[in-house]
Amino acid sequence: MDKNIFCTPNPVNDKEALDALLRDKRGQQYYDEMKRLKVDTAALQKLLNDTCRSRIRTWLEICAHCGMCADACAFYLSNDKNPEQVPSYKIQSTLGEIVRQKGNVDNAFMRYAMDVAWGKCTCCNRCSLYCPFGIDMGVLMSYLRGLLFSQGFVPWEMKIGSGMHRIFRAQMDVTVEDWVDTCEWMIEEYEDEWPNLKIPVDKKNADIMYTVNAREAKHYPDDIAEAALLFSIAGENWTVPSEGWEETSLAMFAGDWEGAQLQVKSVYDAMDRLKPKRMVVTECGHAYRATVIEGPYWAGLKSGKTPVTTLHYVEWVAEALRSGRLKIDPAKKIKEPVTYHDSCNYIRNGGLSHIGREIMSYIAEDFREMTPNGDHNFCCGGGGGLNGIGKYRQERNTGQKVKRDQILATGAKLVITPCHNCWDAIRDLEETYKIGIRWSFLKPLLLDMVIVPEHMKPKEE
Amino acid sequence: MYNLLTGPLAWISFLIFFIGILIRSSLYIKGLDSNIDRVTYRVNTLFGIKEAVRSIFFWLIPFSTRGWRTQPVMTLLFFIFHISLLASTLFLKAHNMILQERWGFCIITIPNVVSDYLTIAVIVTASILIIRRIKLPQVKILTKRSDYLILIISIAPFLTGFLAFHQFGHYTFWMLTHIISGELLLIVIPFTKLSHSFLFFLTRAQLGMDYGIKRGGMKRQKGMAW
Amino acid sequence: MFKKILFATTGTPSCDAAARVAFEMAKRYNTELFIINIFGIPSRSFSQVITDLRTGDEIDLHDDQLAKIKNKLERRYKQQIRDYNTPHEIVLTDGIPHTEILRAARKNEIDLIVMGARTSTQENTGAVNRHIVGRTLQSVARSARCPVLIIGRAAASFWGGISNIVFGTDFSKGSNQAFEFAFNLTKMFNASLHIFHAIDISSGPFEFTKNQEVIEDRIREVRGMIRKRYISKMEGYNDYEIDVWEGIPYVEIVKYARESFADLIVMAHHTKKMAPPEESVFGSNVEQVVLRSNAPVISVNHPARQKKIDNQ
Ligand code: SF4
Ligand code: SF4
Ligand code: SF4
Numbered sequence: 001m002d003k004n005i006f007c008t009p010n011p012v013n014d015k016e017a018l019d020a021l022l023r024d025k026r027g028q029q030y031y032d033e034m035k036r037l038k039v040d041t042a043a044l045q046k047l048l049n050d051t052c053r054s055r056i057r058t059w060l061e062i063c064a065h066c067g068m069c070a071d072a073c074a075f076y077l078s079n080d081k082n083p084e085q086v087p088s089y090k091i092q093s094t095l096g097e098i099v100r101q102k103g104n105v106d107n108a109f110m111r112y113a114m115d116v117a118w119g120k121c122t123c124c125n126r127c128s129l130y131c132p133f134g135i136d137m138g139v140l141m142s143y144l145r146g147l148l149f150s151q152g153f154v155p156w157e158m159k160i161g162s163g164m165h166r167i168f169r170a171q172m173d174v175t176v177e178d179w180v181d182t183c184e185w186m187i188e189e190y191e192d193e194w195p196n197l198k199i200p201v202d203k204k205n206a207d208i209m210y211t212v213n214a215r216e217a218k219h220y221p222d223d224i225a226e227a228a229l230l231f232s233i234a235g236e237n238w239t240v241p242s243e244g245w246e247e248t249s250l251a252m253f254a255g256d257w258e259g260a261q262l263q264v265k266s267v268y269d270a271m272d273r274l275k276p277k278r279m280v281v282t283e284c285g286h287a288y289r290a291t292v293i294e295g296p297y298w299a300g301l302k303s304g305k306t307p308v309t310t311l312h313y314v315e316w317v318a319e320a321l322r323s324g325r326l327k328i329d330p331a332k333k334i335k336e337p338v339t340y341h342d343s344c345n346y347i348r349n350g351g352l353s354h355i356g357r358e359i360m361s362y363i364a365e366d367f368r369e370m371t372p373n374g375d376h377n378f379c380c381g382g383g384g385g386l387n388g389i390g391k392y393r394q395e396r397n398t399g400q401k402v403k404r405d406q407i408l409a410t411g412a413k414l415v416i417t418p419c420h421n422c423w424d425a426i427r428d429l430e431e432t433y434k435i436g437i438r439w440s441f442l443k444p445l446l447l448d449m450v451i452v453p454e455h456m457k458p459k460e461e
Numbered sequence: 462m463y464n465l466l467t468g469p470l471a472w473i474s475f476l477i478f479f480i481g482i483l484i485r486s487s488l489y490i491k492g493l494d495s496n497i498d499r500v501t502y503r504v505n506t507l508f509g510i511k512e513a514v515r516s517i518f519f520w521l522i523p524f525s526t527r528g529w530r531t532q533p534v535m536t537l538l539f540f541i542f543h544i545s546l547l548a549s550t551l552f553l554k555a556h557n558m559i560l561q562e563r564w565g566f567c568i569i570t571i572p573n574v575v576s577d578y579l580t581i582a583v584i585v586t587a588s589i590l591i592i593r594r595i596k597l598p599q600v601k602i603l604t605k606r607s608d609y610l611i612l613i614i615s616i617a618p619f620l621t622g623f624l625a626f627h628q629f630g631h632y633t634f635w636m637l638t639h640i641i642s643g644e645l646l647l648i649v650i651p652f653t654k655l656s657h658s659f660l661f662f663l664t665r666a667q668l669g670m671d672y673g674i675k676r677g678g679m680k681r682q683k684g685m686a687w
Numbered sequence: 688m689f690k691k692i693l694f695a696t697t698g699t700p701s702c703d704a705a706a707r708v709a710f711e712m713a714k715r716y717n718t719e720l721f722i723i724n725i726f727g728i729p730s731r732s733f734s735q736v737i738t739d740l741r742t743g744d745e746i747d748l749h750d751d752q753l754a755k756i757k758n759k760l761e762r763r764y765k766q767q768i769r770d771y772n773t774p775h776e777i778v779l780t781d782g783i784p785h786t787e788i789l790r791a792a793r794k795n796e797i798d799l800i801v802m803g804a805r806t807s808t809q810e811n812t813g814a815v816n817r818h819i820v821g822r823t824l825q826s827v828a829r830s831a832r833c834p835v836l837i838i839g840r841a842a843a844s845f846w847g848g849i850s851n852i853v854f855g856t857d858f859s860k861g862s863n864q865a866f867e868f869a870f871n872l873t874k875m876f877n878a879s880l881h882i883f884h885a886i887d888i889s890s891g892p893f894e895f896t897k898n899q900e901v902i903e904d905r906i907r908e909v910r911g912m913i914r915k916r917y918i919s920k921m922e923g924y925n926d927y928e929i930d931v932w933e934g935i936p937y938v939e940i941v942k943y944a945r946e947s948f949a950d951l952i953v954m955a956h957h958t959k960k961m962a963p964p965e966e967s968v969f970g971s972n973v974e975q976v977v978l979r980s981n982a983p984v985i986s987v988n989h990p991a992r993q994k995k996i997d998n999q
Binding site for chain 3 (some may be wrong): 021185189219390
């Protein structure tokens with residue numbers, strides 16, 4: 001029997017291994033190798049003993065098999081109520097089995113568990129609001145992902161993603177130099193129209209340290225410039241760190257807790273180094289979840305909080321609009337019907353539902369809520385890493401039907417999506433279902449509406 | 462026989478029941494781990510307690526959570542079943558008489574007809590729950606044989622009690638089976654899924670604390686919209 | 688004047704005309720030639736699968752695939768590569784086209800970007816991507832720190848003896864840079880410079896369309912402005928003409944170019960970075976001109992790299 005090269009329980013820790021893995025087109029060989037990946041039952045058992053405590057065991061045990069969680073799940077609804085998509089079933093047939101068997105499961109079982117953990121659940125945690133016992137399948141799935149990752153049963157893209165974080169401290173191959181260079185480039189790009197624009201790097205004791213999603217540096221650098229513009233218009237004393245600038249975490253999606261820890265520590269180190277008063281994270285949901293909500297625990301911070309107070313971008317926007325530091329030109333408010341997609345990761349799991357509404361009240365004349373919304377919103381279908389996993393593309397696409405119908409019911413053609421994942425997912429939704437919608441982050445919309453103070457305008461000749 | 466069942470055996474089953482609950486509850490609490498669960502139970506505890514109380518409270522009131530509202534039929538079934546079950550057991554005249562006799566105290570009582578209807582309600586709703594298990598695909602797929610067994614264990618005391626009370630057939634036989642099944646129920650509660658009867662409060666509290674402390678509780682404006 | 692040329696291509700026939708010019712210029716001025724092809728845009732989140740810009744198909748990002756694309760590109764330009772024998776470097780990347788073109792231009796200190804007008808607006812691309820790629824030309828022309836030569840029609844793919852240069856101005860800041868560049872070229876080729884402005888009567892105040900006298904007053908005024916702003920800087924170079932017409936600017940400039948036998952049109956493309964489309968009147972003019980004119984169009988907007996060249 002050949003030895004596995006790509007598909008092993010070991011995470012990707014160096015560039016060579018990463019490049020090799022990348023060359024394996026769509027993980028063909030990787031998934032082939034997975035078929036003969038041995039389950040280390042002793043290790044699995046040990047991990048269970050160490051980490052599977054009363055919360056998880058009790059959840060698994062007292063589930064009354066009542067099925068009340070079924071309708072909570074976008075995947076269940078999107079798949080014509082296929083019973084195999086019932087949250088409880090998904091978790092009982094995977095994690096439940098592993099725990100009951102004390103880790104004595106075989107390869108085929110682990111691959112099945114992988115299909116469920118990444119192909120049928122975005123860890124949106126919606127079901128937790130519908131189970132009378134508060135059983136949270138999102139949390140359980142995430143735990144299951146950790147078990148699977150430790151044994152090497154993880155989708156190809158997730159293995160790569162976790163490796164990226166381990167190597168680059170970013171979800172993509174963007175180095176510190178690339179990042180800083182991109183900031184400089186953006187200043188040049190915008191200097192004609194915005195002569196005073198600055199992106200201060202590594203400034204100490206600023207009021208705000210701003211961190212982003214690596215995609216912005218890699219593909220959407222304008223996003224960084226837009227953030228810089230809005231900060232300047234609002235008169236903020238802000239900075240970006242040269243290191244520790246990336247706050248996303250594919251490692252979290254992968255269940256790679258070690259990688260997740262490395263990643264958030266880089267951000268917390270930047271906080272220690274630069275001593276900002278607060279941190280603001282860009283319009284990204286899972287990044288906020290990873291760095292602000294879960295991160296402190298990975299990093300072992302006893303307070304359960306980030307070293308300095310952290311705001312999601314929407315909180316900063318609401319604050320700036322509320323205090324009048326950003327002023328909206330009333331004539332330029334959004335006139336057409338517009339709806340707001342609540343991202344699970346900072347709405348249900350971050351408590352910012354009211355913030356989204358507050359912003360809309362300042363900028364939109366015809367704001368239409370989706371139903372349900374806020375804490376009860378449905379996932380866009382792209383969370384939990386599903387957006388990027390080729391193997392489960394179809395599952396993801398199907399899972400988006402609920403969101404599609406929700407959007408259609410509002411009658412709005414513009415969907416505001418202050419989350420990179422959701423933004424992607426809604427774009428893909430349009431690509432798949434062609435319902436004629438547009439989607440946008442807040443930043444470009446705000447820049448169209450905001451009143452620019454005189455000193456920021458270029459001097460006319 | 463009757464004396465044995467209502468004497469020492471009753472004692473034993475109650476002991477097992479209460480001690481079981483105590484042990485399982487404390488094991489649950491002891492097993493909570495701030496780091497592994499990623500909830501700082503001991504830091505910002507007040508936020509957690511607030512949401513824990515809300516989380517339990519709303520789920521105890523019919524139709525007060527979105528979950529209850531979206532599934533009205535199940536909600537009715539659920540509440541009729543559980544309320545009838547508890548009320549008919551705790552407030553039954555005969556039970557209270559025994560309490561008074563043996564331990565010298567009693568809880569409030571309700572007229573026998575009411576208990577009777579409540580018992581019927583338990584049996585009827587339980588039957589519907591069973592039919593639900595068989596008919597609804599999303600419940601069927603979850604159902605194991607043990608689920609039926611547990612349901613049967615739970616309603617056996619009601620069925621037998623009902624039969625005894627109305628003196629169908631052999632009274633003593635039904636009475637004895639009633640007591641036996643009742644004691645059996647007490648004994649299995651702490652060790653089976655039926656432990657949800659008390660663990661409900663703990664798991665709900667845990668999730669409440671989770672949302673209250675970690676997942677947005679300190680930023681959420683009006684508390685979780687349960 | 689040009690040391691490094693960046694030719695942005697989709698590798699399809701719609702860029703062939705631009706390719707001819709790019710290779711011709713590279714040879715003529717003995718420059719380094721960079722050929723950039725943005726073969727796909729990221730569409731699968733963080734995954735390695737991207738969407739082919741032309742077909743909308745999925746492509747995988749890995750070495751073999753890159754080699755294939757490179758090979759295809761080399762085959763497409765085999766003729767030119769052989770004929771012109773220019774040293775060239777092929778840059779393949781995925782990303783948002785204008786972002787990557789601008790990034791490469793900045794990184795390699797490019798003096799001139801050459802692109803086809805339809806470099807990226809292929810019909811087949813999914814609706815979702817169109818709003819990104821449709822902006823490519825506009826965004827590059829607007830933001831590039833060097834002149835951008837845009838070849839719209841096959842007929843415009845000529846770069847040889849240049850004797851008539853049309854400079855279309857709208858008196859914006861960008862137009863000043865465009866003028867400097869146009870004048871330098873004029874001197875270099877010893878050509879005649881046709882300075883042109885079209886008074887826009889499609890969007891002006893109402894009396895414009897009504898009252899010819901108002902228009903003619905305005906024409907006199909504009910001629911004055913041209914003398915003051917441009918002629919004064921021409922150090923006595925006297926092979927020039929000034930013309931001010933009224934009409935829809937892009938139509939007029941195309942007509943004017945045809946009448947003056949223009950070999951090249953130089954304009955500024957000064958849409959604001961964030962301006963909504965209806966405000967970018969002259970900006971869209973550049974695209975309109977490119978699509979209609981038989982002469983190649985150079986858009987100049989920024990002084991940055993231009994200055995450096997002057998100093999040399
Ligand atoms: S966490 Fe979300 S996606 Fe996963 S089972 Fe629950 S509702 Fe479904
Ligand atoms: S709602 Fe809760 S108890 Fe009922 S099946 Fe789902 S997870 Fe189990
Ligand atoms: S992608 Fe957006 S909607 Fe979907 S799980 Fe993540 S935050 Fe939620």
